[in-house]
Amino acid sequence: MKRVSLASWLITILAGLYFLVPLYAAFQFSLQMKRDTLSFAAYASVFQSDVFLRAFVFSLVASLAAIMAGAALVVPTAYWVRLRLPKLRPVVEFISLLPLIIPSVVLVFGHIRMFGSSSFLPLTTTDLGTNLLLVAGYVVLSLPYMFRAIDNGMAAIDIGTLTEAAESLGASRARIILGVIFPNIRAAIVSGAFLTFSICLGEFAIASLLNRQTFGPYLVQLGQDRAYEPAALAIMSFGLTWILMALMQAFANRKPGQRLLPFRKGPTR
Amino acid sequence: MSQLTLRALNKSFGTNAVVKDFDLTMEDGEFISLLGPSGCGKTTVLRMVAGFEAPSSGAIHIDGNDVTALQARQRQIGMMFQSYALFPNLTVAGNVAFGLKVARLPRAEVDLRVNEMLEMVGLAGLGGRYPYQLSGGQQQRVALARAIAPRPRVLLLDEPLSALDAKIRVSLRGEIRAIQRRLGISTLFVTHDQEEAMAMSDRVVVMAHGRAEQVGRPDQIYNRPATRFVAEFIGALNLLPATVTDPAAGQLDTPVGPVALNRPIARSAGAALHLAIRPEGLHILLNGDVANGPTFTGKVLDRDFLGPIIRLRTEIGPGTAMTVDCFNRDGASLPEPGQTIRLAVDAAAVFPLD
Ligand SMILES: Nc1ncnc2c1ncn2[C@@H]1O[C@H](COP(=O)(O)OP(=O)(O)OP(=O)(O)O)[C@@H](O)[C@H]1O
Ligand SMILES: [Mg+2]
Numbered sequence: 001m002k003r004v005s006l007a008s009w010l011i012t013i014l015a016g017l018y019f020l021v022p023l024y025a026a027f028q029f030s031l032q033m034k035r036d037t038l039s040f041a042a043y044a045s046v047f048q049s050d051v052f053l054r055a056f057v058f059s060l061v062a063s064l065a066a067i068m069a070g071a072a073l074v075v076p077t078a079y080w081v082r083l084r085l086p087k088l089r090p091v092v093e094f095i096s097l098l099p100l101i102i103p104s105v106v107l108v109f110g111h112i113r114m115f116g117s118s119s120f121l122p123l124t125t126t127d128l129g130t131n132l133l134l135v136a137g138y139v140v141l142s143l144p145y146m147f148r149a150i151d152n153g154m155a156a157i158d159i160g161t162l163t164e165a166a167e168s169l170g171a172s173r174a175r176i177i178l179g180v181i182f183p184n185i186r187a188a189i190v191s192g193a194f195l196t197f198s199i200c201l202g203e204f205a206i207a208s209l210l211n212r213q214t215f216g217p218y219l220v221q222l223g224q225d226r227a228y229e230p231a232a233l234a235i236m237s238f239g240l241t242w243i244l245m246a247l248m249q250a251f252a253n254r255k256p257g258q259r260l261l262p263f264r265k266g267p268t269r
Numbered sequence: 270m271s272q273l274t275l276r277a278l279n280k281s282f283g284t285n286a287v288v289k290d291f292d293l294t295m296e297d298g299e300f301i302s303l304l305g306p307s308g309c310g311k312t313t314v315l316r317m318v319a320g321f322e323a324p325s326s327g328a329i330h331i332d333g334n335d336v337t338a339l340q341a342r343q344r345q346i347g348m349m350f351q352s353y354a355l356f357p358n359l360t361v362a363g364n365v366a367f368g369l370k371v372a373r374l375p376r377a378e379v380d381l382r383v384n385e386m387l388e389m390v391g392l393a394g395l396g397g398r399y400p401y402q403l404s405g406g407q408q409q410r411v412a413l414a415r416a417i418a419p420r421p422r423v424l425l426l427d428e429p430l431s432a433l434d435a436k437i438r439v440s441l442r443g444e445i446r447a448i449q450r451r452l453g454i455s456t457l458f459v460t461h462d463q464e465e466a467m468a469m470s471d472r473v474v475v476m477a478h479g480r481a482e483q484v485g486r487p488d489q490i491y492n493r494p495a496t497r498f499v500a501e502f503i504g505a506l507n508l509l510p511a512t513v514t515d516p517a518a519g520q521l522d523t524p525v526g527p528v529a530l531n532r533p534i535a536r537s538a539g540a541a542l543h544l545a546i547r548p549e550g551l552h553i554l555l556n557g558d559v560a561n562g563p564t565f566t567g568k569v570l571d572r573d574f575l576g577p578i579i580r581l582r583t584e585i586g587p588g589t590a591m592t593v594d595c596f597n598r599d600g601a602s603l604p605e606p607g608q609t610i611r612l613a614v615d616a617a618a619v620f621p622l623d
Contacts, residue, residue, distance in 0.1 A: 169368035
């Protein structure tokens with residue numbers, strides 16, 4: 001018994017070191033921009049760059065758009081499949097997993113061929129059209145995570161009976177989806193959204209082939225041009241990811257009516 | 270507040286006929302229970318009335334209007350589910366208000382009605398709670414309030430009490446019935462608990478294999494079951510095989526000797542049937558008692574103490590068992606297992622079955 005727990009401690013510590021040492025090294029390195037002294041100069045330099053801010057904000061907007069489009073696509077689909085077409089669920093699930101099998105380069109070349117300048121719908125010829133393609137690509141990339149998260153969320157509540165209860169009270173389909181299903185799988189949607197966000201933020205292939213100035217290509221470019229700033233950015237991305245994960249947990253564990261922050265109690269009038 | 274008519278309803282899932290030629294007319298404000306063994310199609314009938322399943326054939330009318338083709342949300346029906354099915358994201362008040370908001374009632378009226386409903390189900394003051402903060406019984410009360418708040422034309426309940434513990438089940442069924450009477454709302458109630466059906470209903474529909482075997486008041490169902498299935502399903506029953514010897518005089522022959530019912534039997538001489546005798550239709554003859562009806566002599570096999578009554582299993586002939594109920598009176602001497610006793614039958618309580 002004692003030895004087992006010793007071994008597992010050892011493994012945990014080794015795994016922790018494997019993960020933390022490079023992180024610490026990167027952090028240490030990111031502080032050495034100024035000679036002979038530790039400073040946050042690299043971080044300051046990142047934030048002073050207009051290109052960084054533009055790329056980051058653009059990525060932010062694009063991934064938010066992808067999240068909304070993805071949820072609007074996946075929630076009704078998963079709902080309908082669970083409610084009316086349970087036999088099709090394996091098929092839909094398989095389709096949702098395709099982006100994990102097919103490289104995104106293939107996807108974006110498909111986009112460029114389908115919607116290129118000589119096609120019936122030349123989306124790539126305008127900025128707006130190309131942005132739309134980018135968001136569409138993001139939606140596809142996020143499908144495996146979105147579908148899983150939302151489908152699991154629906155498994156956790158009895159959507160069949162809730163739907164019937166709402167129907168017997170006179171609610172229309174749209175009202176049921178918006179007023180009953182959506183709020184009850186909000187935690188699932190939010191966790192899907194955070195996963196989507198972190199994928200979109202780091203995404204490189206689609207953005208660079210569509211020639212969009214997003215965060216992913218910016219990071220790669222920066223890695224070629226600079227020494228200290230990429231390390232600082234990597235550390236900040238880590239921080240952001242952790243914050244997102246913490247938020248995801250908080251959302252997932254929240255009971256209806258509770259505030260996100262535990263020290264402010266929910267209303268129990 | 271409405272009349273519900275089901276006419277020749279049929280429902281098949283693939284080749285599996287689940288409901289067959291089901292007819293029922295429910296009067297204004299009536300409380301009717303669908304009672305039957307598991308899988309007999311009770312829920313399916315209810316779901317067809319609600320509009321969640323389409324009948325394979327037949328028609329459903331509410332107040333004379335054909336609603337068979339209407340969607341569930343157009344039928345103005347209130348429904349209570351076994352699993353409560355409250356909306357977890359809404360407060361108690363939000364749940365009760367749901368149907369009212371869908372119907373676009375003015376806000377002041379919604380608030381008023383919500384309070385009225387919560388008061389009625391005994392949950393005044395709990396409007397701000399969420400379903401997960403309530404006990405099962407409280408959740409089902411909310412479900413009742415939610416179902417009746419929009420003043421539905423018909424209330425449908427699918428085993429709403431079976432997830433609750435025995436004590437709450439009995440008290441809540443009384444409350445449901447009282448509220449139903451007060452609002453005069455026509456109610457169809459599904460249960461497989463015969464005591465529940467008997468206690469609550471104006472009329473009971475006993476179902477078997479998708480058919481209505483008998484429709485009647487609880488006392489009719491119990492005292493005069495129309496078929497052998499109903500007789501055996503409701504309450505405890507003794508069946509004694511018999512052959513008619515004189516139909517006009519009500520004379521029969523049984524393996525334990527001749528029996529006289531002293532009333533005509535609608536069968537021909539020589540017909541084989543069963544005599545159905547409820548355990549409470551028999552009583553024990555003490556030494557010196559004189560019976561003015563048929564009697565049996567039997568040996569006590571065992572004795573069950575059921576509280577108000579004591580149930581004896583006796584053997585009145587080779588392989589012929591007879592169950593007898595007697596009242597539990599303190600101090601009364603009860604036959605012990607192994608003892609031989611004489612039983613008298615109340616001939617009026619004996620009814621012939623095939
Ligand atoms: N959607 C369905 N598809 C196929 N068969 C079904 C479906 N719903 C019900 N059945 C079948 O119909 C029959 C009757 O079911 P129903 O749920 O009406 O029974 P019930 O009387 O309510 O039983 P219980 O007391 O167990 O709830 C069952 O044999 C069941 O398997
Ligand atoms: Mg059922």
